[in-house]
Amino acid sequence: MSAETTPPAPSAPTAGATAPSAPPARPAEWGLLARLATASNVALQIVAALALLVGVVYISKKYYNRYDTTRSRAYSLSDKTRTLITSLKKPVTILTLWARVRGGNDLTPEIIDKVDDLLDEYKGFSSQIIVKALPAVANQELAEKIIKDLDVKGPLDFNQMVVKCGDRQKIIRIEETFEADMPNNPYGGGAATLRAFKGEEVLTSSIRSVSEDRKMTVYFLEGHKEANLADSAEGGALMFKGKLETAENYAVKKWNSLKETTVPADCDLLIVPSPRARFQPEELQSLRAYFGRGGRVLCLMDPHEADASPGLDPLFREWGVEVTNGILVEPSPEARVIVPLMGGFARGAIQDAAVFIGSDMGGHQISAKLINDDAPIFELACGVDQAAGAAPDVTVTPLVKTSPESFLRTDLTLQEGRMVPGKDKAGPVTIAVAVEKQLPGDGGDGAPRKARAVVIGDGVQVQNHFYKQFDRCDLVLNAARWLLEQENLITIEPKKPEEHKLSLVTADQITWVQRISLYVLPLAAIGLALFTWLLRRA
Amino acid sequence: MKLLTLTRRELGAYFLHPMAYIVLAPVLFFSGGLFADAFARASLNGYPIEMRHFIDIFNFLGMFVAPLMTMRLLAEEKKSGTFEMLVTAPVTDTGIVLSKYFAAVILWIFFLVPSLFYLFALNKFGANPDYGAAVCNYVGLVLLVGTFLAIGIFFSSTAANQIVAGILSFITLFFFYLLGLFQIESKWAGVDWAEVAKYASLFNRYQNFQKGVYDTRDVIYFLSLIAFFLFLTVKMIESRRWR
Incomplete structure (x- = not known):
């Protein structure tokens, strides 16, 4: 046992993480009081670390930056939107009423995801933007409570958003947020193609409309x-x-x-x-x-x-x-x-x-x-x-x-x-x-x-x-x-979706990709496991 | 230098043990299955296919893999008696913890390497993958599972039995998973605790990376949690002196 591994004086037994390691046996002279003092010291350090953690996270939540690395800058808000939402004087609540039903050639679930992503960006840029989601099926009581609390008026339907500021509100249908090309197939089937996503233009215009002082x-x-x-x-x-x-x-x-x-x-x-x-x-x-x-x-x-x-x-x-x-x-x-x-x-x-x-x-x-x-x-x-x-x-x-x-x-x-x-x-x-x-x-x-x-x-x-x-x-x-010249309260260039579709792939090529990803790679891992097991035995 | 040596020792222990590969095989099977399915559907129906659509499974798998990777790190050493040898070596407790942590993170990065094949396949068949977003996804996965591993190492330091350590870390990670699903409105002392819970969910903090967005809040949250749990682990090891 070297001198550096001997526990220090009881008053400062935990000299920090940089202190050299010590053997587990503690000196006999360490009494209960000394151990209690040490334990308290460590507990204090842990509480301080926890407070530091909470403080750092809290400050980071207030002052932060976002860097969009996508090629199409799909998650970057325009300057017009940033200027508007950071200058809001009153909170604007956006209530979403989504009903995602996947399948068929309906683009709605994909658009809902895009709108949700967009709303995250809005929320991220301004604390005055509050986003609430109405549960589609479950918890009817909660849904009714949210609608009542927000004082949302009018008949509502699924796949709509309500933009609300004070007593003003505007309803946006999901169809207003995108343009699509329908499949050109006389026998049905095929997937609709998203031509342009206009969510930011529609949302920003609506926020401006409900937050303006004057009502048309x-x-x-x-x-x-x-x-x-x-x-x-x-x-x-x-x-x-x-x-x-x-x-x-x-x-x-x-x-x-x-x-x-x-x-x-x-x-x-x-x-x-x-x-x-x-x-x-x-x-x-x-x-x-x-x-x-x-x-x-x-x-x-x-x-x-x-x-x-x-x-x-x-x-x-x-x-x-x-x-x-x-x-x-x-x-x-x-x-x-x-x-x-x-x-x-x-x-x-x-x-x-x-x-x-x-x-x-x-x-x-x-x-x-x-x-x-x-x-x-x-x-x-x-x-x-x-x-x-x-x-x-x-x-x-x-x-x-x-x-x-x-x-x-x-x-x-x-x-x-x-x-x-x-x-x-x-x-x-x-x-x-x-x-x-x-x-x-x-x-x-x-x-x-x-x-x-x-x-x-x-x-x-x-x-x-x-x-x-x-x-x-x-x-x-x-x-x-x-x-009323409100067709484009704020004009923001719609985002053209990036093309991420596979080019013509043959059945053989699909099989080739499936075999490698589903069989070859996992089997290679099992092979390595066997090899190391044999190596250890040898 | 000592840290590097210790990390290499830990890595050697990982890579020369069949356990790492036994854990890797199902990870690749599930992620490969998801990719193969997405690839076939995108080919046949003309749906768009992006890395983020199937790489998410790694964050879910990470919740199971991280306890498996970390449960034996300290618990097993304590059980087998090698822990005493380790702590009497001329290295600091921090060095011990960091070396084990870095080795686990490097092993996780190794687990992610085969998934580059998916990126390669997308590129080869013209799906025009967004590499910036893909790198962001990987960085997010390293930070997310890096946090899982820090939590795992902490529980490995608390328990003498590796199974107990594994179960405790899994329960904790599952708790962080459930936080993201918190729906009930609960305002108390002027704080919306549902919002706090959603913010604290590790999986929610990963979502920006998944989209291809670096958000300093997420990075700081992950790094703070990693530092906190590693600090707790060091304190646990130190506590053997005075307990």
């Missing part, structure tokens, strides 16, 4: 037998109102143009939902004045009896728009929707063909992405097209057209199920248009002043029965976003 106000015009905002019956617009409030974070109000001659000053968007009574010249003047000062108008028009025109045509002509009264008939089997017609005055054989899916979505940002399962459905629609001789400062863009086989029946007394040449207007027929008018002066930030309007030839788009039957309102919501 949408007015519904009334006084002409329009769809009533407070009405929960089939022809009311209560469900659409709820959608605007909960999903889009808009304040929704009513304006009666017969009682008030000017559009309210806080009106950001005026919706004219399926008017069925005639407008007075003063009312038209109010609408004209509102549009002329840069107003935003969304008109949803319906076919009407010849003597029941709302009389908005003079206004539409000024916008470069022509609304043709009649019923659109879509005989194309690709576009028809087999559902019973709820009402209206489509008669005879055309009744079955008056509910259909729009065929040509054009290139405008309102409609261009509404394809496949998101394509808009129309029911008893009329024609809305660009008028001849529009003013040069007005740009009219068709949004949706019917198929070439369709036709517009303007003589509603005809009973034929087929197109009657000379009487019906041959397809394709435009059903919706977007109007933009340049106004004199500056709109702020150096941008030109402009007025915007969208006219859709289908008033049922905002009605309750349409929601109950189809739950498809993307055309109207996209139109509202475009009118």
Whole structure:
């Protein structure tokens, strides 16, 4: 036993980890007190080490850095997002309602993973971002408690996110966060391919929308037998109102143009939902004045009896728009929707063909992405097209057209199920248009002043029965976003996924890879075990 | 220098013993099975295939392998009596612990080497693997299982029986695994303990590495835990002087 291995004085028996080793036998003179003192000393050291551990971890949690090593910088937030979320003054809670069902060609589980990864980045950059996940199946009680605590409003569905800040909220559907190419296989099967992931743009825009001080106000015009905002019956617009409030974070109000001659000053968007009574010249003047000062108008028009025109045509002509009264008939089997017609005055054989899916979505940002399962459905629609001789400062863009086989029946007394040449207007027929008018002066930030309007030839788009039957309102919501210039609150380049697919691999090559990974490598380990065992025996 | 010599001695003990290879074989079988399955499905269905999709199994396997690798390190030496010889050698207790720890980590890195074949296969068949993210995955696996090994060595120093040491370390690692699954909202003294539990979960701290992201919080958490458990191990060895 060397001197360096002798235990030091009892007061400092554990001179640290660097002290030389000592034999286990302790000197006889070590009494109970000395051992207790040593034990206390060691216990103190351990407590100090534990405190140091907690302290270091706590500080590292507050001050940290992240380095994204992926080639596509898949986990790096843009400067726009970082600036926004680090400057948030109020907490923003993001509630996810995921239902991962793997299999098939559905991209949803992959997108959910990507959104979750993205939310981790948001959380990581700002303590004001709180992410909560609602359990999909288990623990209903907890789910209800979370929804209640967060005061989330409106009907929720799986695979949505609710972005909430104070009393404002916005609902994001998972489909809004990506673009995909569907498999081009007529017999079904095959995998959908992710074209672009737009999660960051959508999330950042939503966070900005709910955290902004001012809330956009949408007015519904009334006084002409329009769809009533407070009405929960089939022809009311209560469900659409709820959608605007909960999903889009808009304040929704009513304006009666017969009682008030000017559009309210806080009106950001005026919706004219399926008017069925005639407008007075003063009312038209109010609408004209509102549009002329840069107003935003969304008109949803319906076919009407010849003597029941709302009389908005003079206004539409000024916008470069022509609304043709009649019923659109879509005989194309690709576009028809087999559902019973709820009402209206489509008669005879055309009744079955008056509910259909729009065929040509054009290139405008309102409609261009509404394809496949998101394509808009129309029911008893009329024609809305660009008028001849529009003013040069007005740009009219068709949004949706019917198929070439369709036709517009303007003589509603005809009973034929087929197109009657000379009487019906041959397809394709435009059903919706977007109007933009340049106004004199500056709109702020150096941008030109402009007025915007969208006219859709289908008033049922905002009605309750349409929601109950189809739950498809993307055309109207996209139109509202475009009118309010919220289509891209913040523009962030979508992330293009890296291609990690195998090139053409033969069955032999698959077998080769399987044999090496499943058999050769483990067997090599067993071989080495045998070899060392034999070596030790020898 | 002494540390290097001791580490080499420990490595020799590992590599010249069939046990290391017996543990390695199932690790390769399970990881190989997962890769073979992912590879076949990606080939036949056109699904994308990335390293992170199948390398995760190593963190789960590490939970079983680390106790097996460490349980005999000190417990067996105490049982067989070689521990006394070791501690009377002119090396510090810290040197003893570090050499055993480094040897175990090097053995784990050796366990990971065959998985480079998966990377090679992905590259050969055009899956365009992201090497930056793959390296990050491996670094994460070394830190994660390195923490498992530090915990394992600590329990090996506490128990005289290697089986007991192995079981204790596995229970502790399983506890860290369960922490990540903590769902119940539990606020007490102004702290959301569910969040604390999730943060403390070793497996949750590995997730950024899995994606290809180095986060200083994760690195510091792993290194702090490794240092803490190695410190406890040194204290355990030292305690034989005064107990």
